[in-house]
Amino acid sequence: MGSIVKPIFGKNFRTFGSNLAGLFFIIETLRRYFPRQIKITIQQFLFHAIQQLPLFKKSSDKILALLSPYTQIRFREIEEYRYNYAYAAIKTYLGAKVNSEVKNLKGTQVKDSKSVDLKRDDSLIEEEYEGVNMWWDLVKCPKGINICSLTFHKKNWEVVTGSYLSYVVEEGKSIQARKENVKLFTNNPSTNWKLQMKNLWSCIDFEHPATFETMAMDLEKKDEIVRDLLAFKDGQEYYNKIGKAWKRGYLLYGPPGTGKSTMIAAMANLLKYSVYDLELTSIENNWELKKLLIATTSKSIIVIEDIDCSVDLTGERNVKEESSSESKREKQKTITLSGLLNFIDGIWSACGQERILVFTTNHLGKLDEALIRRGRMDMHIELSYCTFDAFKILAKNYLNLDSHPLFAKIESLLKETKITPADVAENLIVKDTESEADGSLEGLIRALEKMKPSQKGKADK
Numbered sequence: 416m417g418s419i420v421k422p423i424f425g426k427n428f429r430t431f432g433s434n435l436a437g438l439f440f441i442i443e444t445l446r447r448y449f450p451r452q453i454k455i456t457i458q459q460f461l462f463h464a465i466q467q468l469p470l471f472k473k474s475s476d477k478i479l480a481l482l483s484p485y486t487q488i489r490f491r492e493i494e495e496y497r498y499n500y501a502y503a504a505i506k507t508y509l510g511a512k513v514n515s516e517v518k519n520l521k522g523t524q525v526k527d528s529k530s531v532d533l534k535r536d537d538s539l540i541e542e543e544y545e546g547v548n549m550w551w552d553l554v555k556c557p558k559g560i561n562i563c564s565l566t567f568h569k570k571n572w573e574v575v576t577g578s579y580l581s582y583v584v585e586e587g588k589s590i591q592a593r594k595e596n597v598k599l600f601t602n603n604p605s606t607n608w609k610l611q612m613k614n615l616w617s618c619i620d621f622e623h624p625a626t627f628e629t630m631a632m633d634l635e636k637k638d639e640i641v642r643d644l645l646a647f648k649d650g651q652e653y654y655n656k657i658g659k660a661w662k663r664g665y666l667l668y669g670p671p672g673t674g675k676s677t678m679i680a681a682m683a684n685l686l687k688y689s690v691y692d693l694e695l696t697s698i699e700n701n702w703e704l705k706k707l708l709i710a711t712t713s714k715s716i717i718v719i720e721d722i723d724c725s726v727d728l729t730g731e732r733n734v735k736e737e738s739s740s741e742s743k744r745e746k747q748k749t750i751t752l753s754g755l756l757n758f759i760d761g762i763w764s765a766c767g768q769e770r771i772l773v774f775t776t777n778h779l780g781k782l783d784e785a786l787i788r789r790g791r792m793d794m795h796i797e798l799s800y801c802t803f804d805a806f807k808i809l810a811k812n813y814l815n816l817d818s819h820p821l822f823a824k825i826e827s828l829l830k831e832t833k834i835t836p837a838d839v840a841e842n843l844i845v846k847d848t849e850s851e852a853d854g855s856l857e858g859l860i861r862a863l864e865k866m867k868p869s870q871k872g873k874a875d876k
């Protein structure tokens with residue numbers, strides 16, 4: 416979770432941080448004689464003073480090492496190339512420690528929210544837990560890794576490691592869960608990745624309104640998918656019991672405009688999972704793919720759209736056949752099927768938990784057997800042309816109609832034509848009042864009649 420330095424004097428950490436524990440020792444002695452406000456002022460004064468004294472800076476580590484009975488635990492934002500969730504939870508927990516005595520606060524407002532969210536904006540935070548003093552130092556490094564470090568008296572080791580840290584992390588996570596909006600991440604080209612893998616993904620709030628209620632498709636199939644997703648979300652114990660990684664793969668296939676992307680949005684809104692939209696064409700090689708995947712968080716849906724267009728499905732085999740150095744170089748430059756399969760079987764299982772992987776394609780037949788065999792993709796979902804059931808859902812969504820005399824005609828036309836839900840929606844979308852509903856249904860009928868195979872044949876001739 417975090418790295419422990421005991422006692423606290425690592426040369427790698429900036430001097431400010433490593434001097435902290437020794438200072439706290441002095442401050443702890445002073446605090447008995449000074450009221451709270453004065454004590455904080457002295458504390459800040461001493462921090463600044465120590466930073467200004469180059470001579471003291473040089474020897475302070477050793478002196479403090481001898482004196483200090485304090486221990487420091489550091490939580491880096493990125494630890495061994497992985498995002499450190501403990502860091503995020505601690506930061507949220509500390510940020511939420513707002514009361515009228517806090518001097519430095521920052522305010523933010525989420526879109527459509529009425530209230531302003533106030534967070535603590537101090538870099539030094541002190542608190543008491545079960546009678547034990549804890550000191551937090553939040554170090555923001557514009558170009559490096561942000562760190563939260565906790566300093567405490569070593570006699571309180573049991574309290575800190577026994578209950579305090581889990582209390583802080585759990586509390587932070589539940590604050591996050593209460594506040595969090597679903598996010599949409601898109602991968603940045605690797606040329607934009609800056610220091611310490613912080614720029615792998617760009618992120619915005621996910622505001623797609625699609626839900627399973629508004630998804631136009633076969634009702635039984637829809638129920639089955641929703642049940643499957645909810646069972647997955649509650650499945651931690653089950654996955655532990657059977658010894659399988661808590662992951663699930665869905666392959667969505669069907670013609671353009673049948674709702675594949677809409678279903679992904681509905682999945683995210685149902686589960687409240689963030690979406691990682693992985694654009695394979697802006698990834699140079701399998702190594703970058705691995706880095707991106709490792710940087711995803713749990714409770715997320717990783718999406719690769721149009722998988723047949725974005726991965727070199729035959730790349731690996733071609734390389735075996737022609738062993739020229741050119742093709743080897745080519746291999747290193749592209750995402751190969753084998754890279755993707757390795758990810759699904761290996762890294763995918765090993766990197767974190769509670770993730771869903773969704774592939775979409777317009778052409779199931781084009782996909783390599785190896786990619787879609789059961790076990791890799793747990794559920795294959797076909798999204799198809801609009802049926803009457805699906806049409807009724809669209810009519811409810813767009814026109815707020817449960818029934819209408821024209822429905823019977825539309826039902827029989829739908830049996831003869833292949834129209835996508837997107838095209839049906841297009842015909843229904845313009846009208847919104849009841850009197851105009853007739854007009855849009857008639858418009859749909861005209862469109863369906865034009866699309867009837869017999870009519871289409873004539874038009875083609």
Ligand SMILES: Nc1ncnc2c1ncn2[C@@H]1O[C@H](COP(=O)(O)OP(=O)(O)OP(=O)(O)O)[C@@H](O)[C@H]1O
Pocket residue numbers: 629630631632669670671672673674675676677678777798835836837838840
């Ligand atoms: N099954 C559906 N239920 C509800 N709306 C749908 C459905 N299918 C399509 N739509 C509507 O049509 C639009 C296009 O659908 P969507 O982008 O989900 O199709 P797609 O299958 O992802 O297509 P493509 O293969 O081109 O990516 C959506 O914005 C949505 O409004």
Ligand SMILES: [Mg+2]
Pocket residue numbers: 675676677720
């Ligand atoms: Mg799509």
